Amino acid sequence: MLKLLALDRFTILLFVMVILASVMPVSGQAADVFGSITTVAIAILFFLHGAKLSREAVLEGLMHWKLHGLVFAFTFALFPILGLLAKPILLPMLGQELYWGFLFMCFLPSTVQSSIAFTSVAQGNVAAAVCSASFSNIIGMLITPLLVAYFILGQSTHNFDPTSSILQITLLLLVPFILGQLLRPWVFPQMKKMPKIVKVFDQGSILMVVYGAFSSAVVAGLWQQVSLSTLFALMVACSLLLTIIMLLTLYIPRALGFNRADQKAIFFCGSKKTLASGVPMAQILFIGQPLGMIVLPIMIFHQIQLMVCGIIANMWSKHSDVRIEE
Structure with missing residues (x-):
């Protein structure tokens, strides 16, 4: 049943972090130290991530610019449009902070690891998925702050400098990614020798960010502000x-005539939003804001997308000889 619902160990640990932060939140000077450690992680x-990305896969995937353009349109145009159109309904239902979080989620890039993994399981175009998901994350470091600046913080009294935020996101996410790519010939062979350690660090750093974000939110009274009915409405x-x-x-x-393998890559890359990049971006973009409420929508959406995509990928893998159109 856990496999069917895509409830793997990491997903369960995400819920554990939320519970732990609710019961034992880190605060004060300890929170500052924990935040610094999390930033390094x-x-x-x-x-x-940069060291894991194959340059051959990137070069092969780059040739498929029509596919990447469509994924880009889904990720940074269609998602934001739907989020903005939902404002008259969601704003009074969820409140300003949760709606900000919902809209921020719509502005985020696609996932990398799960997009590639699900495309592979479904026997889709993996090379294109690698390139498309990676490109989405890289360009998202620029586009997401600009969308947040204009549609969220630009509409409030919050003084927001998108240039400063883009620079911080570049230093925190993009520079290490590029450095990993440059050092891949030396780093990747070592990563292959200890995949379990790499996986633990990969997931552990995200768990640290989630725990820190929810700790600050709990200290600020998150669960007094979000009722069960509001949480259900968000779900x-x-x-x-x-x-x-x-x-x-x-x-x-x-309808545009993509083959089956490309359709699967577009489906998994264009329908998801990243938690790994989303929470660190939120920490930079929403300084002084209720961070726990901002990241709550992406945490919920992240789990739902994993569950649904896991079921669909497994179904397509068992019926790979059946046309996706059927």
């Missing part, structure tokens, strides 16, 4: 958004 994480909103996006990422590539 995130930088190392993106260094490892429904995330589910409806994912349903609409998945239907569009399934049928539009088919």
Whole structure:
């Protein structure tokens, strides 16, 4: 049942971090120290992501610019449009901070690891998925702060400098990623020798960020502000958004004449949002804001997308001889 619902160990640990932060939140000077350690861990994480990315896969995937353009349109145009159109309904239902988090989620790039993994399981175009998901994360370091500046913080009294935020995100995420790419010939062979350690560090750094974010939110009174009915409404909103996006990422590539393997890559890359990049970006972009409420929508959406994509990928892998159009 856990495999069917895509409830792997990492997903369970995410919930554990939320519970731990609710019961034993880190605060005060300890929170500052923990935040510094987390920042270093995130930088190392993106260094490892850069080292894992094959240059051959990038070169092969870059040739498929039509596919990447469509994924880009889903990620940075369609998602934001749907999020903005939902404002009249979601803002009074969720409140300003949770709606900001929902809209921020719509502005985020796609996932990298899960997009590639699900495309591989479904026997799609893995090379294109590697390139498309990676490009989405890199360009998202520029586009996401600009969208947040204009549509969220630009509409508030919060003094926000997108240039400063882009620079911080570049130093924290992009520079380590590029450094990992440059040092890949020496680093990647060592990573292959200890895959379990790399995986533990990969997931552990995200768990640290989630724990820190929710700790600060709990200290600020998160669970006094978010009722069960509001939480349920947020889950429904995330589910409806994912349903609409998945239907569009399934049928539009088919109508445009992409082959089956490309359709699968577009489906998995264009329908998801990243938690790994999202939470560190939120820490930089929403300084002084209720961070726990900002990242709550992406955490919920992240789990729903894993569950649904896991089921679909397994179904397609068992029926690889059946046309995706059927």
